[in-house]
Structure formats: C-alpha cells, structure tokens
Amino acid sequence: MKKVLLLWLLAFPVFSQTIQFDSLKQALAIVNRQPNGYAKDTQYCRVIKAIMKAYGDINIDSSTFYNSRLIEFCLSRNLESELIYGYQYGGYLSQIKGDHHESINLHYKALVVAEKRNDFKRMAISQGALAHAYTSLKSYGKAINLSKRGLAILSKHPDNEIQMSILNVLGSVYREQGQLEEALKVNTQLYRLARNENDPWYESYGLHAVGRVFNDMGNHAKAIDFYQRAFILSKKTGSIELQGNIILNTADLYIQQKKWNQAYGYCLMAKRMAASVKHGSLLMEADEKLYEIFKNTARPTEALKAYERFVFLRDSLSREKNQQRIEALQAQYDNVQKTNALQNERVKRLAGEVRNQQLGRTANGLFLATFSIIIIAAMLFWNVKQLRTKNRQIDHQKALLENAQAALEGINRTLEARVEQRSGELLTANLELVQKNEEIKKALFKGQSIERKRVAIELHDNLSSLLSAVKMSIQSIDPRYLSEQHQAIYQSLTHLIQNAYAEVRNISHNILPVGLEKDGLAKTLETLVGQLNKNLGIHFSLSILNLEGRLPIEIEFNLYSIVWELINNAIRHSQANTVQITFVRTTVGISLSVRDNGIGMGSENEKRGIGLRNIHTRLESLGGTFDIPQEVGKGTLVHVEIPIEVVFFDGNLTAVGNGR
Numbered sequence: 001m002k003k004v005l006l007l008w009l010l011a012f013p014v015f016s017q018t019i020q021f022d023s024l025k026q027a028l029a030i031v032n033r034q035p036n037g038y039a040k041d042t043q044y045c046r047v048i049k050a051i052m053k054a055y056g057d058i059n060i061d062s063s064t065f066y067n068s069r070l071i072e073f074c075l076s077r078n079l080e081s082e083l084i085y086g087y088q089y090g091g092y093l094s095q096i097k098g099d100h101h102e103s104i105n106l107h108y109k110a111l112v113v114a115e116k117r118n119d120f121k122r123m124a125i126s127q128g129a130l131a132h133a134y135t136s137l138k139s140y141g142k143a144i145n146l147s148k149r150g151l152a153i154l155s156k157h158p159d160n161e162i163q164m165s166i167l168n169v170l171g172s173v174y175r176e177q178g179q180l181e182e183a184l185k186v187n188t189q190l191y192r193l194a195r196n197e198n199d200p201w202y203e204s205y206g207l208h209a210v211g212r213v214f215n216d217m218g219n220h221a222k223a224i225d226f227y228q229r230a231f232i233l234s235k236k237t238g239s240i241e242l243q244g245n246i247i248l249n250t251a252d253l254y255i256q257q258k259k260w261n262q263a264y265g266y267c268l269m270a271k272r273m274a275a276s277v278k279h280g281s282l283l284m285e286a287d288e289k290l291y292e293i294f295k296n297t298a299r300p301t302e303a304l305k306a307y308e309r310f311v312f313l314r315d316s317l318s319r320e321k322n323q324q325r326i327e328a329l330q331a332q333y334d335n336v337q338k339t340n341a342l343q344n345e346r347v348k349r350l351a352g353e354v355r356n357q358q359l360g361r362t363a364n365g366l367f368l369a370t371f372s373i374i375i376i377a378a379m380l381f382w383n384v385k386q387l388r389t390k391n392r393q394i395d396h397q398k399a400l401l402e403n404a405q406a407a408l409e410g411i412n413r414t415l416e417a418r419v420e421q422r423s424g425e426l427l428t429a430n431l432e433l434v435q436k437n438e439e440i441k442k443a444l445f446k447g448q449s450i451e452r453k454r455v456a457i458e459l460h461d462n463l464s465s466l467l468s469a470v471k472m473s474i475q476s477i478d479p480r481y482l483s484e485q486h487q488a489i490y491q492s493l494t495h496l497i498q499n500a501y502a503e504v505r506n507i508s509h510n511i512l513p514v515g516l517e518k519d520g521l522a523k524t525l526e527t528l529v530g531q532l533n534k535n536l537g538i539h540f541s542l543s544i545l546n547l548e549g550r551l552p553i554e555i556e557f558n559l560y561s562i563v564w565e566l567i568n569n570a571i572r573h574s575q576a577n578t579v580q581i582t583f584v585r586t587t588v589g590i591s592l593s594v595r596d597n598g599i600g601m602g603s604e605n606e607k608r609g610i611g612l613r614n615i616h617t618r619l620e621s622l623g624g625t626f627d628i629p630q631e632v633g634k635g636t637l638v639h640v641e642i643p644i645e646v647v648f649f650d651g652n653l654t655a656v657g658n659g660r
Contacts, residue, residue, distance in 0.1 A: 024051045044073060045082045052089065064093050084110045084122050091129055095136070103133045120157040124150040128166040135173050143173045164193055164202045171209050175216065184213045201242065204233040208246050215253050223253055244270050244282040251289050260297050267293065284313035470497055521556040522547055522583075525563065529581070538571065539578045546585040555642065558618045559590065565611045566594040566638055574598025574636060589624075589643035597635040601628065615640075 028047050034040045048070050055063035067090045074083035087110035094103035111126040113119075127150035134143040147170040154163045167190040174183035191206025211226030227250045234243045251266035267286050274282035287310040294303030474494055479487050516524045522544050529542045550556070563581060570579050576598030584591040612628075619626055624642035 024054065041073075041077050041079060045070065045079065048073070049085070049089075056093070060093055060097055064090070064097075067093060080113050080117055081119075084113050084117075084119065087113070088122070088125060088129065091126075091133070095129070095133055100133045100136045104130060107133065120153050121159050121162060124153045124157075124159065124162050124166070127153070128162065128169060131166065131169045131173070135169060135176070140173050140177050144170065147173070160193060160197050161199075164190055164197070164199065167193070168202070168205065168209075171213075175209075175213055178216075180213050180217050184210065184217075187213060200233055200236040201239065204230045204237060204242060204246075206230075207233065208242075208249070212249060215249070215256075220253055220257060224250065227253070240273055240277045240279055241282065244274055244279065244286075247273070248282070248285055248289065251286075255289065255292060258296070260293050263289070264293050280313055280316060284310055287313065516556060516560055517553065520550050521559055524560060525581070525583075528564075528567075532567070538576060540567070540581065541578070542581045542583075544583040547583055548585070551590070551644070555590070555622065555644070558622060559592065559642070562592070562615050562618055562640060563594065565615055569611055570594070570596045570598065570636070574600075576635060589641060592640040592642070593637065595635060595637045600634065600636050601630075 024047060028044070028051065031040060031043045031047055034043070048066055052063050052066040052070060055066065067086060071083065071086040071090065073079075074086055087106045091103040091106035091110065094100070094106060107126045107129045111123060111130070114122040114126060127146045131143040131146040131150070134140075134146065147166050150166045151163065151170075154166070167186055171183050171186040171190060174180070174186060187206055187209040191203060191210060194200075194202035194206050207226050207230035211223045211230060214220075214226060215223035227246055231243060231246045231250070234246055237243075247266050247270040251263045251270065254260075254263035254266065267290050270282060270286045271290075273279075274286065287306045291303050291306040291310055294300070294306055474490070474497065477490065479490050482490060519527075525542055525544070529540045532538070532540045551559075567579065567581075570576055574596045576596035579594065579596045582591075582593040582595075615626060619640065619642065622642050624640060626638060626640040628636065628638050
C-alpha cells in the first residue's frame with residue numbers, strides 16, 4: 001500500500017534531482033535570503049519539497065519536520081495549491097508511521113482546500129487516501145463511501161492512475177469484509193484498466209488480487225491460475241516485494257490444501273528471491289510458512305530451526321527500525337560536525353591572513369588584528385558550546401529510544417500473558433456453554449417426550465375406544481332390513497370407521513413408537529419391517545451398517561418418524577412392490593436412503609407435500625438435509641443426511657450430540 005500512497009503524490013511535480021542533503025539545505029538558505037515575492041515563494045516550495053521527499057525514505061521524522069515548515073509557509077503566503085500538496089504529503093507520512101487519525105485529519109484539510117479550488121483530481125486523491133486510512137482503522141463503511149465518491153469524481157474528470165489506486169483500496173475493503181463477489185468485480189476492473197494503460201505493476205497486482213479472492217471463495221484452481229499469471233507479469237516490474245508476496249500467497253494456498261511439497265518449493269523460491277535483495281519481511285514470512293510445513297510433515301528439527309529464524313528476523317526488523325532512527329540522529333550530528341569543521345577551517349585561514357598582515361602593518365594594524373582574533377575566538381567558543389549542546393541532546397534521545405524499546409518489550413510480554421489468560425477463559429466459557437446447551441436440549445426433549453406420551457395415551461384410550469364403540473353400534477344394525485341406498489351408506493360408514501381407527505393407531509404409534517425408548521432404533525425398525533411384510537403386499541427390506549450402540553434418543557425418535565413418513569408415502573402413492581431402507585453410520589453422522597420401484601414423483605408439487613414438509617422441519621432441528629434425485633421411470637429415492645455433532649476442546653473429544 002505504500003506504493004499506492006506514493007503514486008498519488010507523484011501525480012504532481014516535485015523537485016526530483018538527486019542532491020545531497022547539505023546542498024539542499026544550502027539552497028534553502030540561499031532562497032531565504034532572497035527578497036519576498038512570487039519567485040522566492042516558488043523556489044522555496046520546490047526546494048523544501050525536495051528535502052521533504054529525500055528524507056521520506058530514510059527518516060520519517062525529519063521529513064515530517066520539513067513538511068510542517070512547508071504547511072506553515074503556504075498558510076502564511078496563502079499558497080493554496082502548494083498547501084494541498086503539503087497536507088496530502090503529511091497525511092502520507094502519518095499513514096506510514098501508523099498514525100491513521102492524524103492522516104485522516106490532514107487529508108480532510110486538503111479536501112476542504114481542493115473543493116474550494118474545484119481541483120477535482122486532488123479531491124479524488126484525498127478521498128482515496130482517506131479510504132485507505134479508514135480501512136486501516138477497520139471503518140469499512142466510511143472507506144467504501146469515500147472510495148465511491150472518489151470514483152464518481154473521476155468518472156467526470158478521468159485520471160487512470162488515481163482510479164487504479166482507489167480501485168485497489170476498494171477491492172481490499174470488500175475482500176476484508178467477506179464481500180467476495182464485489183471484491184472480484186472491483187479487482188477485475190483494476191486489472192483490465194491496468195492492462196489498457198500498459199501498467200505492469202498494477203496489472204500484476206490486479207491478477208494477484210483476483211487470485212486471492214478466488215482463494216477465499218474456495219476455488220483453488222482459479223486462484224493458482226491467477227497467481228501464476230500475476231507472477232509472470234510481475235517479473236517485468238522488477239519489484240521483489242510484489243513477486244515475493246505472490247509466491248508466498250501461492251505457498252499459503254498449497255498449505256491450505258495440505259500439498260506440502262508444492263508449498264515447500266514456493267517457500268524456498270521466495271527465500272532465495274528475498275535473500276538476493278536482503279528483504280527481511282519476506283524472509284520472515286517465508287520462514288513462518290516453512291515452520292508450519294515442517295510441523296505438519298513430522299519434521300520437528302527443521303520446524304524448530306525455521307521458527308528460530310522467523311523469531312530472529314522478527315526481532316531483527318524491530319531492532320532495525322530503532323537503529324534507523326538512531327542512525328538518522330547520528331547523521332544530523334555528523335552534519336553539525338561538518339559545519340563546525342568548515343567554520344574551523346575558515347578561522348584558520350583568517351588567522352593566517354592576520355599573521356601575514358601583522359608583518360607589514362603598524363601598531364594600529366596589530367591592534368585591529370588582535371581584536372579580530374578575539375572575535376573569532378568568541379565565535380569558536382560559541383560553536384564549541386553549541387556542539388556540546390547538540391551532543392547532549394543526541395545522548396538524551398538515544399537514552400529515550402533505549403527506554404522506549406525496553407518499555408515496549410515489557411508491554412509485549414504483558415500483552416501476550418493477557419491474551420493467553422483470555423484465551424483460557426474463552427475456552428472454559430465455551431465448554432460451559434456447550435454443556436448448558438446439552439442440558440437445555442435434554443430438558444426440552446424430555447418435556448416433548450412426556451407430552452407425546454400423554455397425547456398417544458389420549459388417542460389410544462379415548463378416541464380409539466370411542467371409535468370402537470361406534471363401530472360396535474353400527475355393526476349391531478342388520479343391513480338385511482335396509483334399503484339398497486341405506487345399505488350403501490351402511491357399508492361406507494363401516495369403511496370410514498375402520499379407516500379412522502387405523503389412522504388413529506398410526507398417529508398414536510408415530511407419536512410414541514412402542515419399544516423405541518427401551519429397545520433402540522435398530523430393533524424397533526426391524527420389528528416394524530417384520531409387521532409390514534406380514535400385513536401388506538409390498539416387500540420391505542432393511543439394511544443397517546456400522547450402527548453399533550444407541551444414538552441420542554432425540555435423533556432416534558426423529559429418524560424413526562422420518563422413516564415412518566417415507567414408508568407411508570410409499571404405501572399410499574408409489575404403487576411399488578419393493579421398498580429398500582438403508583441406514584449407514586458414517587464418521588460424521590447418519591446416512592439414510594429409502595428407495596422404491598414405483599411410479600416415481602412426476603412434479604415439484606408432489607415433492608413438496610405435507611409429509612415431506614414435516615420431514616424437512618424435523619431435519620432442520622437436527623441440522624440435516626434431504627434430497628430426492630429425479631430418476632424418471634426408476635421409482636423414488638429419498639436420501640437423508642444427519643450430522644452427529646462432535647465437540648473438541650483442547651484437542652480432545654469432550655461431547656457428542658446432535659444439532660448444528
């Protein structure tokens with residue numbers, strides 16, 4: 001992202017000659033001595049921007065100091081165009097330092113001035129930079145709105161370089177939010193725009209971004225294809241960082257697929273590439289992935305070495321940042337010493353001139369020369385005093401840096417301890433929540449079982465008895481004394497009462513199957529199939545595989561109800577003469593198949609009958625699914641999958657139950 005921010009700023013002219021810091025500062029001093037006016041203002045801004053940019057890659061603090069001077073100068077001279085640049089470059093420096101709130105503050109100031117001047121391209125730049133800063137703060141809603149506002153401006157005032165920068169940020173926001181379809185559209189647009197502009201860096205980056213989205217979607221084949229295309233194109237850019245990131249993301253994809261050999265090869269490629277330019281962060285990430293590969297391929301010695309290299313590089317990068325700050329202070333100190341050395345040489349030359357003048361001058365000349373020496377000595381004394389003050393300041397700043405580093409290490413240790421403690425608390429709370437959930441499920445099923453028993457008893461004892469009494473009363477009528485019309489009504493009533501009695505028995509049996517709670521699902525189904533084969537003209541076969549022991553009672557009850565519903569459907573509608581019922585206990589749950597050789601299901605309406613909706617409702621409570629493949633002329637097949645939930649805690653199996 002640093003390249004993206006810098007590209008925005010390079011859209012404007014900057015004094016780009018490579019000049020030493022001393023020469024730049026001397027040029028600034030010369031400009032300051034010029035009379036006020038447009039020429040001085042223009043030269044001052046050009047020189048100070050050159051100093052600011054030169055420090056930008058080696059000393060952020062010094063660059064920030066000169067950036068502040070540029071902003072103050074522009075405010076005092078009312079130079080709005082240069083002021084926008086000053087605010088935007090300051091926002092860029094704050095973003096690099098991680099001070100995202102200050103970056104937002106400066107870019108909003110730039111946006112206000114740009115809107116005042118109707119400078120549309122700089123407005124788009126600030127909105128894109130604000131979107132980047134808000135993304136760093138995880139404020140994705142604001143980032144998306146700002147990106148869209150910037151793109152809306154560019155639709156009327158095109159600038160493809162700025163548009164590619166904003167698309168890059170917007171694609172990252174969508175991907176981090178999990179809006180993968182939107183991220184795919186934006187990154188594809190970025191790639192096509194870069195290809196049209198013949199920009200190999202953004203073209204390669206766009207392909208890489210599309211590949212990362214496909215990886216998040218689980219489409220590893222497409223992700224690999226885009227990674228490979230991006231890597232081939234990235235070679236044209238010469239950017240080791242871009243190539244290394246593509247290679248490491250490819251290795252990470254193979255790690256997800258547990259293809260350890262391919263992942264290992266890509267990690268070694270990334271290490272060789274990073275080592276050629278001494279790119280510490282790429283080396284560190286490659287060793288981190290090698291550690292994961294070795295750990296998962298039972299190579300503990302190599303895993304330990306990779307982890308040690310990773311930790312060493314991580315600590316080295318931290319020390320390197322602190323060392324860079326110390327070296328920058330040392331450079332300032334060296335500049336002061338060089339200045340004093342030049343002044344000492346001038347003093348020596350002046351002293352030599354004085355000695356030469358003393359040979360040919362009178363006493364008055366000697367007095368004047370002596371007075372001059374005294375003044376020079378005073379200046380030298382003042383310079384030495386200033387040098388000592390600078391030395392004390394440098395020593396103080398070194399001590400502050402060392403103290404800050406020690407405090408940071410202490411904070412890191414405390415944070416790691418708190419994270420570990422919090423992780424333990426969360427694991428304990430999670431286990432307690434699982435246990436409470438199981439207790440609630442058991443209590444709920446117990447209540448349901450009691451209610452089912454009550455309803456079944458009511459149906460069996462009351463409604464069945466009432467229907468039996470009605471049947472006996474009807475049978476006491478002698479149909480011989482009835483007319484033909486009344487005899488037909490008598491036969492119809494007798495048939496309806498028999499059907500009602502049979503339906504009541506079926507409902508009672510379905511609500512609370514006899515023997516299910518005592519004998520279990522397997523034995524109850526075997527008994528049911530045996531009875532069906534005695535009483536009906538359809539042959540039922542039952543196959544139970546790997547079902548050893550009992551399942552949770554709520555799963556057994558729901559499975560029995562589902563089988564009963566499917567059997568009733570086959571009896572009533574299929575016109576079949578054989579029905580096959582198959583139970584298989586898999587490693588993750590229960591697989592149930594019911595197949596008949598009947599007429600099949602001819603329409604979607606038949607597939608969505610009340611019985612199948614009841615099955616769907618029961619499966620929803622269990623987290624299960626069912627499918628009815630369309631096989632014309634081959635009967636009906638219903639396939640049901642029910643997971644048996646397995647809960648792991650600290651790597652060990654602790655609970656088994658049903659549900660999602």
